[in-house]
Amino acid sequence: MNILLDAATIQSRVKELAQEIERDYPASEEIHLVCVLKGGFMFMSDLIRGMSTRVSMDFIAVSSYGAGTKSSGEVRFQKDLDTSLENRNVIVVEDIVDTGLTLKYLQEILRSRAPKTLRTACLLSKPSRRKVEVPVDYIGFTIEDRFVVGYGLDYAEKYRNLPHIAILQE
Numbered sequence: 001m002n003i004l005l006d007a008a009t010i011q012s013r014v015k016e017l018a019q020e021i022e023r024d025y026p027a028s029e030e031i032h033l034v035c036v037l038k039g040g041f042m043f044m045s046d047l048i049r050g051m052s053t054r055v056s057m058d059f060i061a062v063s064s065y066g067a068g069t070k071s072s073g074e075v076r077f078q079k080d081l082d083t084s085l086e087n088r089n090v091i092v093v094e095d096i097v098d099t100g101l102t103l104k105y106l107q108e109i110l111r112s113r114a115p116k117t118l119r120t121a122c123l124l125s126k127p128s129r130r131k132v133e134v135p136v137d138y139i140g141f142t143i144e145d146r147f148v149v150g151y152g153l154d155y156a157e158k159y160r161n162l163p164h165i166a167i168l169q170e
């Protein structure tokens with residue numbers, strides 16, 4: 001597989017994002033990160049290690065893909081949050097925004113739970129694929145329309161453990 005983003009490049013960008021996020025919130029306020037499973041787990045774990053102790057976290061699971069590489073546009077809710085979002089500074093942590101359908105759906109649900117603020121951090125964005133407009137406040141890398149794996153992203157549950165991002169040869 002061709003490497004699109006090597007591990008060192010990802011690590012340094014994620015550190016930058018962690019610092020940017022911390023700068024954007026008053027020092028007295030907690031930042032509550034909501035990781036979207038499964039793809040967001042590696043991004044989340046590096047992001048929080050670049051941040052101070054005023055961080056709390058929770059996990060949510062949705063799926064918009066089956067075992068293939070094409071979006072069905074259908075989003076299934078598989079695991080809900082454990083704690084309330086009310087009056088918290090929430091950041092959704094996602095692996096990739098592609099058509100935007102998953103994120104749009106998620107943002108609507110989370111906004112209805114009355115967070116104080118709601119922002120989104122995505123490691124990757126494929127703007128050429130967007131079907132709906134969706135705000136993303138922190139983007140690691142903007143990429144072309146290629147199906148990528150690694151650093152949390154899978155193809156049929158494989159490759160999530162790669163420390164880099166690679167283009168899947170079809």
Ligand code: 5GP
Nearest residue numbers: 071097098099100101102146147148153154
């Ligand atoms: P969207 O709803 O924006 O079309 O899709 C978002 C979800 O689709 C992501 O969270 C991810 O799980 C999956 N996805 C989109 N593009 C890719 C890709 O290039 N590689 C992988 N592995 N998953 C992708």
